[in-house]
Amino acid sequence: MKHKYAESDGTTRHVWDVERIWKLAEDLEPFEIHIEEIRGLDSVTWFYNGDEPTVRSVSRHAGRILNADTSLPPILTEDFRVFDGMHRIARHLMEGTSRILVKKFSTNPEPDLIEKL
Incomplete structure (x- = not known):
């Protein structure tokens, strides 16, 4: 997985391949939200x-x-976190x-990888 998204609950880490997320999100209908609804800002x-x-890493992101x-x-998870x-x-x-x-999933796709921490 080149580009990935991960969530952890402290005991388990769920990882999604973002390129697969792009494909799965192709048919999702875009809709408008207030930017503050997005979790993780x-x-x-x-x-x-x-x-x-x-400075170098911040400038790369800038x-x-x-x-x-x-x-x-952007593509959001079921709970308004950012897949991509x-x-x-x-x-x-x-x-x-x-x-x-x-674009937002009503139910998250199954992760590509589940790891015990």
Whole structure:
């Protein structure tokens, strides 16, 4: 899995292949939400497992945010977490956008990997 999304409950880690999520989300109908409904906006997202927010790593993410194609709706989990599109969401936040189009699963697809922690 090149691009992945993971959630952990402290004992188990669920991992999804984001490229598979893109395919599964193709037929989901985009709809508008208030950007503040998205969970994780105030969580550490890109820096974990020893990846420190250095100037270089922050600038790498800043570049991705500035180049993000906001015409593509982010893909959300059943509970409004972000499977794919956090850089696009960050750009919307920087631009002061309050409402955005998203695609959302009503039930999350089965994860590609389940690991015991």
